[in-house]
Amino acid sequence: MKTEAKTEPTRLTIHELVDAYRAGDTTPTAATEAYLARIAAHDEKIGAFLTVTRDEALSEARVSDERYRKGMPRGPLDGVPVALKDVFCTRRVRTTCGSKILSTFVPPYDATVVTRLRDAGAVVLGKTNMDEFAMGSSTEHSAFKPTHNPWDLARVPGGSSGGSAAAVAGDLAAAALGTDTGGSVRQPAAFCGVVGLKPTYGRVSRYGLIAFASSLDQVGPFTRDVQDCALVLEAIAGRDTNDSTSVDEPVPHYAAALTGNVRGLKIGVPKEYFTPGMDTDVERSVRDAIGVLEKLGATTQEISLPMTDYGIAVYYIIAPAEASSNLARYDGVKYGLRTPGARDLIDMMSRTRAAGFGAEVKRRIMLGTYALSAGYYDAYYGRAQKVRTLVRRDFERAFARVDVIVAPTTPGVSFKHGEKEDPIAMYLNDVFTVGGNLAGLPAVSVRCGFSAAGLPVGLQVIGRAFDESRVLRVAHAYEQATSWLDRRPQLR
Amino acid sequence: MISDKDVEHVARLARLALTESERARMREQLSAILQYIDKLKAIDVEGVEPTSHAVPLVNVMRDDEPGPCLPQSDALAHAPDRAGEFFRVPRIIED
Numbered sequence: 001m002k003t004e005a006k007t008e009p010t011r012l013t014i015h016e017l018v019d020a021y022r023a024g025d026t027t028p029t030a031a032t033e034a035y036l037a038r039i040a041a042h043d044e045k046i047g048a049f050l051t052v053t054r055d056e057a058l059s060e061a062r063v064s065d066e067r068y069r070k071g072m073p074r075g076p077l078d079g080v081p082v083a084l085k086d087v088f089c090t091r092r093v094r095t096t097c098g099s100k101i102l103s104t105f106v107p108p109y110d111a112t113v114v115t116r117l118r119d120a121g122a123v124v125l126g127k128t129n130m131d132e133f134a135m136g137s138s139t140e141h142s143a144f145k146p147t148h149n150p151w152d153l154a155r156v157p158g159g160s161s162g163g164s165a166a167a168v169a170g171d172l173a174a175a176a177l178g179t180d181t182g183g184s185v186r187q188p189a190a191f192c193g194v195v196g197l198k199p200t201y202g203r204v205s206r207y208g209l210i211a212f213a214s215s216l217d218q219v220g221p222f223t224r225d226v227q228d229c230a231l232v233l234e235a236i237a238g239r240d241t242n243d244s245t246s247v248d249e250p251v252p253h254y255a256a257a258l259t260g261n262v263r264g265l266k267i268g269v270p271k272e273y274f275t276p277g278m279d280t281d282v283e284r285s286v287r288d289a290i291g292v293l294e295k296l297g298a299t300t301q302e303i304s305l306p307m308t309d310y311g312i313a314v315y316y317i318i319a320p321a322e323a324s325s326n327l328a329r330y331d332g333v334k335y336g337l338r339t340p341g342a343r344d345l346i347d348m349m350s351r352t353r354a355a356g357f358g359a360e361v362k363r364r365i366m367l368g369t370y371a372l373s374a375g376y377y378d379a380y381y382g383r384a385q386k387v388r389t390l391v392r393r394d395f396e397r398a399f400a401r402v403d404v405i406v407a408p409t410t411p412g413v414s415f416k417h418g419e420k421e422d423p424i425a426m427y428l429n430d431v432f433t434v435g436g437n438l439a440g441l442p443a444v445s446v447r448c449g450f451s452a453a454g455l456p457v458g459l460q461v462i463g464r465a466f467d468e469s470r471v472l473r474v475a476h477a478y479e480q481a482t483s484w485l486d487r488r489p490q491l492r
Numbered sequence: 493m494i495s496d497k498d499v500e501h502v503a504r505l506a507r508l509a510l511t512e513s514e515r516a517r518m519r520e521q522l523s524a525i526l527q528y529i530d531k532l533k534a535i536d537v538e539g540v541e542p543t544s545h546a547v548p549l550v551n552v553m554r555d556d557e558p559g560p561c562l563p564q565s566d567a568l569a570h571a572p573d574r575a576g577e578f579f580r581v582p583r584i585i586e587d
Contacts, residue, residue: 108566202547215545244552245545313529324506331507333579338572345584350509362508366518367525369506370498380529385542387535392543423521424528440546465547 009034010171011488014080014228017174021068021079028064028079031174032057032123035081039125039172042491047147048157048167050086051094052126057081060123067121076231076255078121083173085164086127087134088114088219089208093124097210098132098142098160101330101337101356111208112243113177113219113236120235125173128163132358133327134179134212136160137187137429138420141360146417149192150489151455155414158188158429161222165192168222170491175232176222181213182315183410183433185220186445190409190458193447193484195229195475196222198433200465201440202247204233205240213322214245216315216437225485226446226476230254233468249466257469258476263297265474268402272308273432279412285449285457286408292481293406293474303402305394308435310387312427315434317371317384324368330356363423392439399464404474408432409445409458432460442468446475447484493523 009017009031020026036054043049064079073079086096089107096102110118118124131141139147139162147162149155150170157166161178165188168176178185180198189196197220204219211217221232234255239248269290274283294300332338332352339355342348357365371380398405411431420426436443441462448459459478463471479485499519503510510518564577573580 105570108562108569200547202549241554245547245549247547247549310532310535313532316525317529317532328507332572333581334567335570335572342582345582346507347509348582349507350504353507354509357508362510362514363518363521363525365506365508366499366502366522370494370502370522370526373502373505382542383532383535383537385544386537386540387532388543389540390535390537392546423525438543438546 010038012174013224014077014174014231017080018073018076018078021073027068028061028123029058031079032061032081032125035125035173042170043172045148045153046150046166046170046172047145048128048163048170048172049083049126050096050129050144050163053093053124056093057123057125064121064123074119074121077117077235079123080121080174081123081125082117083125083128083164083167083176084114085130085161085176085178087130087179087210088177089210090114090124090127093127095127095210096144097134098130098144099356099358099361100143101353103143103337105336107208109208112205112240114208116236117177128161128167128176130163131160132361133210133323134160134181134184135323135360135364137183137426139163140417141358143358149414150491151193152414152453155416155455156191158191158414160184162188164222165189165194165196168192168194168224169489175228177236178220178222179209180218180220180437181216182319182437183430185222186409186433186436186443186458186460187429189222189445191414191456193456194222194224195226195444195446196220197229197233197444197468198436198442199233199237199468200442202245203237203249203442203466203468205243205246207240207242211326213319214326215322216319218437226444226472226479227255227258229444230258230472252469254469254472257473259473260477260480262293262474262477265298265404266402267293267298267300268303268398268405269300270305270308270398270405270407271302272305273407275411279451281449281451282408282410282412282457286459289448289459289478290406292478296477296481301402303398303405305398305435307387307391307394308431311391311434311438312431314384314387314391314438315430316367316427317380318388320364320368321371321381322368324365324372327361327365360423388438391435395435395439395441403463404470405462406474407460407462409460413451413455413457436462441465442471444471444475446479448478448482449484450487494519494526
């Protein structure tokens with residue numbers, strides 16, 4: 001980031017912070033204290049955090065201090081204060097998944113991505129707010145509270161990983177983890193003006209990630225810049241024997257791919273992602289961004305992804321169907337909420353789930369159960385899986401001609417709380433992101449401008465499976481050729 | 493428009509106790525969503541294989557060797573109702 005010298009640790013990127021640690025300009029404890037102070041000062045109005053692990057963070061920071069003092073830091077994330085979406089199991093730390101049904105649940109183990117961050121020396125500041133069970137696009141469906149966009153507190157941060165996105169945007173954490181099933185990292189990243197990546201399906205372990213839709217869920221980082229994103233991805237990626245869907249693909253040193261060189265790269269611009277009547281600020285910003293990439297030496301061509309219009313319909317059968325299965329475990333038997341005074345087991349389960357789940361979760365469980373039930377399975381779930389194949393084929397065809405696809409992340413910018421009450425209107429937020437989940441492809445959102453009202457616009461770069469290096473290289477080259485990151489939200 | 497009977501049936505399958513007004517609202521909202529999803533009927537899926545999984549992974553196995561697992565005490569730690577080594581639940585009756 002090309003700005004004047006910054007000494008405030010909460011304003012530094014991960015790579016700048018770790019450089020400062022190595023130079024002795026600051027320490028992990030000082031940075032952690034600074035972040036905790038910012039959380040104390042600002043999180044009441046933002047609402048990013050559900051749980052702040054103050055004592056644990058300070059004790060982890062002190063241990064990290066020691067490693068730097070001895071000249072033996074663990075790597076590029078040592079001593080870096082991070083936040084975790086409350087969908088990740090964290091041992092001995094309350095994990096709610098944004099739901100009443102887990103409001104007092106304390107996991108007995110850490111998710112693999114949490115273990116990997118801890119092993120890298122990262123300091124966990126706390127757990128962030130989210131739409132309940134990751135179902136939502138605004139974080140308005142959290143059972144506990146809404147989160148507010150640091151750029152305009154009357155607006156949503158996006159969802160379902162809204163707390164994590166807002167934490168990074170509001171300088172309440174140096175980085176955060178979220179999850180993306182239909183866009184839940186990329187869309188809030190776009191709304192909050194931060195970098196948000198959904199890796200290739202299978203790139204990052206899902207062990208310890210409270211499951212929503214198992215064939216779509218992926219863990220992804222929120223960071224201030226693309227270099228930080230590369231660093232976090234490298235730390236969390238890689239095969240995990242505890243997750244049979246994690247792929248045995250080597251993990252490159254992603255930061256080495258950030259050469260700034262996109263000469264000769266072939267970019268596809270999908271015509272279906274530029275709809276008549278789309279938000280003019282989004283269209284202008286994204287088209288300008290494509291122009292920047294052309295100036296940097298990439299070539300662009302129009303491509304077609306004809307199944308785009310059907311993506312939401314496919315997603316809203318497959319995801320709820322898988323969710324109805326995954327959420328069957330919340331039955332009041334082994335952990336979590338149990339409603340007292342039931343007549344029998346089924347009555348107990350039915351009343352517990354009725355009391356513990358919010359309206360959106362109930363809606364999706366019902367939809368998913370219906371789509372899988374006898375007599376409807378082939379018409380809904382069976383058909384959706386076949387259309388999913390056609391969605392994948394769209395991308396395969398495109399990638400035979402181009403190296404990456406560049407498009408808007410979302411059809412609009414952040415909206416006001418309460419503005420999208422109709423479920424379908426909310427679902428349509430994901431129209432440009434679901435394709436990446438259905439096809440299992442890596443996709444990142446980076447800031448590419450602002451609306452007239454000062455709200456961030458996100459540019460999406462989609463790549464071939466396991467081609468995160470190229471995706472990040474394009475995003476980084478764009479980022480370095482522009483100065484959008486100089487602008488910060490004004491928080492009093 | 494899905495029937496009230498369907499909503500009741502699905503709610504029972506899903507173990508969700510819905511109030512009468514929730515059932516009515518659910519019926520409306522699900523019907524609207526299912527109507528939106530009906531656009532998939534227009535697509536020709538003849539001969540198309542379903543995708544259950546985006547990555548070509550099949551039958552990921554490990555050797556059948558016992559290893560460390562979650563201690564019983566951890567597993568029981570959050571039991572809403574516990575009787576010794578068991579999770580205690582209300583009686584299970586026959587339908």
